[in-house]
Amino acid sequence: MPKSDTAEETKVEIQEAAPVDLLIGISSAVNPGELQQHVKGLESGFQHAEVSGTVIAYPGSGIEEAAVRDMQAGSTRLMPYSMAASDPTSLPWVVSAAAQRAICALALELKAKSCVVIHGDVGMLSSERLRLFTQALQEKQCDLVVPVYPSKKFDGLLNHSILAPLTRALYGQRVRYPLAQDFGCSSRMTQQLGENHSVREHSDSTLLWPVTQAAVSNYQTCQVNVDVQHAVQTEGLELSAVLASLVGSVFAEMERYAPFWQRVRNSQPVALSGNIAQQVSDGETVDAKPLIDSFLLGSRNLQEVWALVLPPVTLLELKKLARCAPESFRMPDELWSRIVYDFALAYRLRTINRGHLMGALTPLYLGWVASYVQEVAARSPMAAEQRFEQLAKAYEESKPYLVSRWRWPDRFNP
């Protein structure tokens, strides 16, 4: 069993507390005052029985830890956990992944029956929201509960265009947010996440993909609609770095689980509970022109790199796309899904340096965004939702293309 890197004082606390019914782990630094407020709210909202077996774990570091310890009160136990110091340049989800792993390790030590990992803004730390997770875990016997966040038409496009449809096509799980910042786990799921990540070599930048883990373990995944939105994490970051980190991580998982996903045929719906009506809304309008310009710039400068990755028929399609008028700029779903698949293969084969490879994907991704923006600009939020469903189906329909190229990566192909 993996051990969290815990202080002596905390080890004693763990021994005293174990086993616990529920561990709530906060995956990034926390404001003590805000936390205290939420804990009080939580205690008043929970039944006594629910609270008495609950531990809230927060990242312990110096002043914050002392402040939180000082305020400890009530029947909910607060417990710090330690994380290895991260590189200050690390991307936020990389830091979160390290925290999520530490929380899972702590949950194992505490022999927690359930564990809910939540984002550091503690928006999820209310009895009603947490109960969505615990009920699914306990009553529906789900192993993994992931949230469906409310979204606007142009939010989370990287998720909707690559992460979610790719996860769905590969692992057969129709999950809206495979890289959720909040999730709930059964004890065996916690063990899976903890153990799997303790035995395998992983760099600090390895992300945690609970949906993938649940799928390969044949564990049941559920979704719950939540009314919380976290701040956009990608703001201010260079897009190619974001793509390299997030999409690169999915590609790395593909290599690891190739024997599994190549046997998955078609996807299945994942149970969803909670209030649906409030989930999708209109957002700010987006100007497609700079996106198309980025695509065209890439088309002029990256032809040689694309030619190493993409087959001639795709290159021809892209060439045609570069020539068409901006208002009729549309990237077909099949073309986009095959582009993603070809990049996944090039990532596996190390056709070119992986950093350069993901850089070469960036203008193509912007091209897809431009195409999407133009297509749904005038449509309702619900129509935009259906557009993602259509794209996901295209990924699934193109999956044999991926499998064949993966198994026989001959460059002499159409």
Add this chain to the structure above:
Amino acid sequence: MNSHMAPPKQSKSAGSATDPLWYKDAIIYELHVRAFSDSNNDGIGDFPGLIQKLDYLQDLGVTCLWLLPFFPSPLRDDGYDIADYMTVHPNYGTLADFKAFLDAAHQRGLQVMIELVINHSSDQHPWFQRARHAAPGSPERDFYVWSDSDQKYKDARIIFTDTEKSNWTWDPVAQAYFWHRFFSHQPDLNYDNPQVLEEVLTVLRYWLDMGVDALRLDAIPYIVERDGTNCENLPETHVVIKKIRAAMDDSYSNRVILAEANQWPTDVRPYFGDGDECHMAFHFPLMPRIYMALRQEDRLPITEIMAQTPEIPENCQWGLFLRNHDELTLEMVTDDERDYMYLAYSADPRMRINIGIRRRLAPLVDNNRRRIELLNSILFSFPGTPILYYGDEIGMGDNIYLGDRNGVRTPMQWTADRNAGFSRANPAQLYSPVVMDPVWGYQAINVEAQQSDPSSLLNWMRNMIALRKLFQVFGRGALKFLPSANRKVLAYVRQNGNEQVLCLANLSRFAQPVQLDLSEFDGMVPVEMLGYVEFPSIAKQPYPLTVGPYGFLWLEIQPAPPTWDEPVPENRTTVLETAREGEWEALFTGANGDVLKSSILPEFLQRQRWFGSKSRQIVSATVTDWCPLDEESVLTIVNVELNGANPENYFVPLTMLYGDAAQQVKEANANAIVAPIRSVKSEGLLCDALIRENVSQALLSLISQKGTLSSKGGIIRGVPSSLLPELTHDEKSDMPARRSSAEQSNTSILFGDRLIMKCFRKQEFGPNPDTEIARFLTEHTNFTNIAPFGGSIEYSTNGQSPTTLAMLQGLVTNEGDGWQWTLEELGRYFESCAHTVLGEEDQKKPAGIIVGNHTCIYLEAASTLGRRTAEMHLALAPSDRAKDDFRPEVLHPDELRQLSEELADHATRTMEALKANLSRLQDNAVEMGGLVMSKRRDIVGRFRRLTDVKTRLVRSRVHGDYHLGQVLRSKADFVILDFEGEPARTLAERRQKQLPLKDVAGMLRSFQYAAFSGLAKHTTRRPEDHQQMEPWARLWVEAVSQEFLRAYRESAVGSSIVPSSDTDFQLVLDVYVLDKALYELGYELNNRPDWVHIPLAGILSLLS
């Protein structure tokens, strides 16, 4: 000692692999450090050079590196003459370099296998130097095998016939001869000296402690010598191997030993033991037959050798290869096959060495890319772990002008630069010249060029390895050949749980059509695995396919794809859920019952060796009755509905396991898992209960205590025999139970060394003949030459005759079954006759006299067997007071006529089959086949002559499937086993009364088969002897048959079970022998055409 005083068990040191069965999924790459890469430019490869090439090997996709010997050595046998087992030859680096290599390999996920050469050492080893100076009889001296004479062990063959004249060499220092099975500078270690094994175990622990993952045991059949034997595969050898394995298992986990035993598959099988000897063994005879099949464009050489390959324990694996560092060995083929191979693959005599061909893969197939790919496709898809020889992945050539086998041991060709990029030394300094000719030279064939060529063989190999690794079925699945009329196409299915792959290989230069019966996969879809191309759905009709020249197809058989939005069926490890542990009722009913019936039990049954209808599709498998055996286990009867066949019932004890017990099963006995189970409190596994010792003990108690269990729909009773107390000596607690690994259609459990319980898996309502006869003979007769019957477990349900779930018998100490023992005796007989020419004068003498000069033991044994057979028949035909089931009956003339017609019909059908296959028979059989065809009328007429019998014929219960494999050789006597009859027949047929001479005929035919099998085995070692030895084989059959019959008749004299008149006795016997020979002919035509000559010769002999 109190239990709490026991010292804590030392934890096992784990290897670099995490899966205990990692070797089943491995791709092994064999290399010599010397030949791979030279880092210090001295002309010799070394460990630092190898480390530099690990990225290449990782990229290629191999998972385990097998290093040829790298120890200090005079290098007179490529390092297999070791002078120090504990360090590294200075040419290759230091021990630190080896450790650095080991770490670097492990970091890349590569396992490492090294050599453990324990049969012999170099004569330069300090052990030998010490021994030759030590006093005779001292422990130091006894590290090796000494003799004052070179006449000891004279039945042992010489292996290196090109160089050695004797297995003994005189040592002037010791003033004695020392024993060596290989070169005279490689004295054999003496395992009769316990210190030798201790030293070997020290060496083993030294390398395993360092982290080495696997050890190849070199020349393992020869490590013990005994006079009067051929000094190969002796029982004492297995004792040593078991000790080595036990030492390994005691302190290390996830480590492997691989046996090098260049023997027939049946002779290699004992090296796996009960899963407690070697994890792996090479399959030597398969390799030359793959080449033979390719050249002959005929699949038979492959299917035949696979038919002779026995099942091996579940935790064991065959090692498969196309080429290695030695010659392409032709020891394990017949004379004709060897001649053919020489003609086909070694036009230049320089290509031959010892008994084999010293060439690499690519030159052997004339550098034809498609042939190379085809052979590799077979290697990667056959049951076993593939082993690649370095350089074959780029199609390296050889140099037949170098001595010994050095032509296939030249430096690896990395680039087109100087010395093929292997070394920057002066070319003259290299340990061996690089290959330089225009076709095979390093300028044309090298890694660098192939890496940059997307269509290169190297890239093809990398893709194939990656593909194989995606499918565990290739390493772990069962194999079934699919028959087809076109013998140029080899078609087979690999199956492991839900994974099933259809493989086709076209052995011909031209495209070939084939039609396959895939009806068991009706409704499923083949998906071509390389390109993920969906083929048309399978139906009940024959499935037509076309395969291109030297083409191969791998098709994954998948369920038909569900339509869009239809929920995907939950077929991945469905979990059965109950509220509490041990809630069996909840498991067999409701949703759990449905999923058990529709998917879990069908999938489990298909995986079991004892399941009899593997070729059929299971529609459903329902638990129709069950009862608890103990708190965790139940006994169940499962009714299996089959597509296109009658339903079958199976006895399936089940158990629920949790915690460590479940984990242990997962790691060591995964095939016993039925499904995962989950209760509110815990998770566990539903398993075959017969893997648990306490279940075995509970079944034993059920019999010994005369227990009764009430099932949902019937009663299960333990019925002890009167002999049981005597068999157990009333000491049940001293009898640990273990499951026998040699299970086929039943599951056997051994209790200590006293009892064996046979659990009959397939159930038919009605008395089981095996139990019925064993009980009858034990309790109602004085015939004691059977395994004593201890009791049975009987199950009865409403309106059905009782059926036997299990039978308990005394375990008989024995020297092997009659077939095996006869082959061993025949080996000695042929060795003894080898130097004697059978003259004309000899042929006038009675066969018994001449044969008796060479094997009086076997003649005595044949006499004993004849006597025991008669005694068995007399016991099975008791006087009138016997109950009806055993009362002998007189055969009425009408019944005799009917019998005669049935036999004649059988003969007619067989002759038609012979006619249809006549043109395909091999040269040695075609003439005999024609002759037999010409006597067709005579043959059919002989059966009709049965009605001429004048004396009264009596039929009674008989053995029913009597041959040498059904008797045990025990204490200079025989014990007769297995009264089950031919399993393919119905219960009613097996219980029918028959003429006892049918059994006698079966044994006589078995003698002939044994003689010719023994001859084939003998002449593989001494091919030049075949012509001379065949008359000796015939003489042996004649003498042994006469002796058997003489004793049989003497013992049966005065009884009604055999015709009293000589004429009638001979007539009936001849009819049955002829019938049996025709049965064999039909079998061989369908399965082993190479063996057709044996029944043909038998038929002609009878007709003359």
